[in-house]
Amino acid sequence: MFSFLRKRTTAIDIVQGIIAGGVLAFFTAILVMAAEDRAINTRLNGWNTTLQCGKARNGILLRAACAMDIAALNLPEEEVYWQTFVDGAGHKLNGQHGYVLHFPPGGLPPNNAAWSVTMGDSRRRMVDNPIHRYSVGGTSGLVPNTDGSIDIYIQNTVPAVHESNWLPAPCGRFMLWLRIYQPGAAILNGTYRAPPVVEVEGGRK
Numbered sequence: 001m002f003s004f005l006r007k008r009t010t011a012i013d014i015v016q017g018i019i020a021g022g023v024l025a026f027f028t029a030i031l032v033m034a035a036e037d038r039a040i041n042t043r044l045n046g047w048n049t050t051l052q053c054g055k056a057r058n059g060i061l062l063r064a065a066c067a068m069d070i071a072a073l074n075l076p077e078e079e080v081y082w083q084t085f086v087d088g089a090g091h092k093l094n095g096q097h098g099y100v101l102h103f104p105p106g107g108l109p110p111n112n113a114a115w116s117v118t119m120g121d122s123r124r125r126m127v128d129n130p131i132h133r134y135s136v137g138g139t140s141g142l143v144p145n146t147d148g149s150i151d152i153y154i155q156n157t158v159p160a161v162h163e164s165n166w167l168p169a170p171c172g173r174f175m176l177w178l179r180i181y182q183p184g185a186a187i188l189n190g191t192y193r194a195p196p197v198v199e200v201e202g203g204r205k
Contacts, residue, residue, distance in 0.1 A: 045196035046090065047082040047178065051188065080187055082178040085122070088196025093176070095169040098155035098201040101176075105148035110184025110192060114138055117152055122173040129168035136167050137179075154197065 042049055074080075086092055087099060101117060109115040116137030119127045126134050136142060136152055143162045144150050153159040153166045154176070178194055186192040 046086045046088045047084045047194045049082045051076040080180045080183045082194050085175045093174050095156040095171045099197045101152040103150045109180045110186050111180045113182035115180045118177040120175045127170045
């Protein structure tokens, strides 16, 4: 009887060890992939992006890190995403405040196809709004300023000027994607800098 109990205890210990090892390996892999994801991302003006994903020569760890973020799945030559949850000062984006994304003259994202700025909520889902506008970009009829620069108004309410430049925001927290399709050389070589999202209209509450 005691021999049976010892065998049973040993078997239970082995099973428990396998389960514990599997759980530890899973969480270790998550931590390693998260660290790799941080390492391959470039962060500037509140935006982050990567140009290292989607390539056949990438190793398994880099591929796993890229797979954690849908924005990093494509070849950079086909599509590049920037994304941000914060403004240029590092504060969380929130529809209780108004923001401007200012592209200086000649400073729109260089591309051979299209570009857009897309709104998402804090869980990266599309944001419903009364005018059913979920993104603005090169085909949106954006109205330039007199100097040729372009302002995109990111806020919950209709702006006082250039409603065509309005990207409606939810009442709470949100995030943004800046998407460039068939990006130009300045994006692929890292010299292009996406402008910061700047809070306006009286600062933070």
